[in-house]
Amino acid sequence: MSRPRKFEHILWVVVLAAFPLFSLAQSDIRNDVILAVSTREALFGSNEIDTEQSPSIPVWKKWITGWQGFSQLEVAYAYNDPAHFSKARLRNELSRSGQLNEYIKWKISGRFDYDAIYDLSNFYPGSVRRDQRQEFFIRENYVDISAGSFDFRLGRQHVVWGEMVGLFFADVASAKDMREFVLPDFDILRIPQWAVRAEYTHAESDFHAELLWIPIASFDKTGKPDGEFFPFSFPVAATFLNEDKSGRNIAHSNYGLRLSQLIDGWDISAFYYHSLDAAPTFFRVSGPTEPLVFQARHEPIDQAGLTFTKDLGTAVLKGELIYTDGRRLNVTRPAQMNGLVRQDTLDYVLGLDFNLPVETRMNLQFFQRIHLAHDPDVIPDEQESGASILLNSQLRQNLETQVLLIHSLNRSDWMLRPRLSWNFVKNWRMVLGADIFGGRSTGFFGRFDDSDRVYTEVRYTF
Numbered sequence: 001m002s003r004p005r006k007f008e009h010i011l012w013v014v015v016l017a018a019f020p021l022f023s024l025a026q027s028d029i030r031n032d033v034i035l036a037v038s039t040r041e042a043l044f045g046s047n048e049i050d051t052e053q054s055p056s057i058p059v060w061k062k063w064i065t066g067w068q069g070f071s072q073l074e075v076a077y078a079y080n081d082p083a084h085f086s087k088a089r090l091r092n093e094l095s096r097s098g099q100l101n102e103y104i105k106w107k108i109s110g111r112f113d114y115d116a117i118y119d120l121s122n123f124y125p126g127s128v129r130r131d132q133r134q135e136f137f138i139r140e141n142y143v144d145i146s147a148g149s150f151d152f153r154l155g156r157q158h159v160v161w162g163e164m165v166g167l168f169f170a171d172v173a174s175a176k177d178m179r180e181f182v183l184p185d186f187d188i189l190r191i192p193q194w195a196v197r198a199e200y201t202h203a204e205s206d207f208h209a210e211l212l213w214i215p216i217a218s219f220d221k222t223g224k225p226d227g228e229f230f231p232f233s234f235p236v237a238a239t240f241l242n243e244d245k246s247g248r249n250i251a252h253s254n255y256g257l258r259l260s261q262l263i264d265g266w267d268i269s270a271f272y273y274h275s276l277d278a279a280p281t282f283f284r285v286s287g288p289t290e291p292l293v294f295q296a297r298h299e300p301i302d303q304a305g306l307t308f309t310k311d312l313g314t315a316v317l318k319g320e321l322i323y324t325d326g327r328r329l330n331v332t333r334p335a336q337m338n339g340l341v342r343q344d345t346l347d348y349v350l351g352l353d354f355n356l357p358v359e360t361r362m363n364l365q366f367f368q369r370i371h372l373a374h375d376p377d378v379i380p381d382e383q384e385s386g387a388s389i390l391l392n393s394q395l396r397q398n399l400e401t402q403v404l405l406i407h408s409l410n411r412s413d414w415m416l417r418p419r420l421s422w423n424f425v426k427n428w429r430m431v432l433g434a435d436i437f438g439g440r441s442t443g444f445f446g447r448f449d450d451s452d453r454v455y456t457e458v459r460y461t462f
Contacts, residue, residue, distance in 0.1 A: 076455035109139035170320040179223035206262035214254035238292035284339030331377040359394035413439030
């Protein structure tokens with residue numbers, strides 16, 4: 001498979017296509033409306049200014065001009081042999097929020113992605129083309145109901161219980177689109193869940209409780225085996241059946257509880273979460289002496305965790321600890337039933353955020369996964385350790401540079417991500433960057449060693 005020469009001429013045509021087809025200007029309305037952000041809005045992670053309550057604006061005009069969103073063009077070029085353009089995606093997201101009265105608010109949103117690379121090139125097989133060429137995403141669509149110290153959110157929503165730099169640890173309730181690994185921005189990568197969420201806040205004691213029920217879970221999107229970022233790697237060749245999602249029903253609901261308390265400047269949260277694992281487990285469905293055949297399935301797991309944040313003055317300390325019960329990993333010995341063994345794990349990560357001179361921020365992280373009752377035939381070591389460093393600097397008012405390096409401490413397995421962001425005019429941003437991987441084919445990053453790429457993004461936000 002080789003890169004078609006016509007890409008050099010087509011690229012400029014695709015760049016022109018990134019110019020938004022419409023611009024629903026709303027700055028005039030938003031400048032006339034000033035609303036205080038209530039504790040309920042802060043609780044649910046929403047600080048959007050609402051235009052529904054301005055009586056001076058006609059209803060029809062509010063509906064036409066009240067939309068928000070973005071259009072973004074993403075172009076990537078994989079430069080390893082065989083070199084090829086790997087992405088020419090136009091991403092469009094549209095959202096709107098409002099309120100019925102003082103106690104009931106709502107939000108609707110959706111996104112449409114189209115990747116022209118699958119029409120302009122025959123590099124990828126048909127299964128990958130059908131999976132990633134175009135897709136409509138139902139994003140957050142929910143209703144918020146407020147009742148004193150209690151708040152309820154019903155509908156499709158993001159549930160973010162933890163967030164560190166570069167990788168996911170305590171963010172156990174989120175499903176993720178992993179078809180590009182962890183390379184997209186987290187707000188793009190996360191998949192909302194259909195959920196019922198109840199929250200209680202006791203402001204006087206800085207106590208917060210959250211109860212979550214996900215009747216029918218969303219799973220990670222992992223792509224196809226012939227794609228560049230398929231999550232499963234094995235020392236020998238294998239084939240894969242279609243993913244089994246038969247357990248995704250109300251009888252196998254996800255549920256969890258999270259409690260938070262502010263104590264002497266320490267923001268501490270503890271949680272318990274029972275779920276069908278959003279990440280797939282690859283069952284071997286072939287016999288011990290037959291060619292390897294796997295099928296992705298989703299098994300129930302239980303997770304308990306702790307997160308904390310503390311402002312130390314010169315730095316901010318963050319940490320997360322997660323125990324996972326019931327997850328199974330693949331083993332290399334042929335005689336093992338299903339090719340899997342149970343491997344309960346303990347994950348933890350510690351991070352420090354520093355503000356340095358010349359408008360520079362540095363983040364340092366150390367993380368480790370401990371496999372309890374470690375089986376010698378699983379691919380990971382008993383203790384898998386890693387570290388990361390992020391440097392972010394504001395070169396000018398509208399120019400920002402960032403470098404992220406994540407490295408395994410067990411082996412030479414790493415990911416390097418330099419990028420330059422330029423806000424060249426109001427509401428417009430251009431990003432130039434690279435995603436570079438290194439390590440062995442069974443490593444966490446090394447399995448994508450052939451997917452090194454340079455990329456550019458142009459985003460218009462309205």
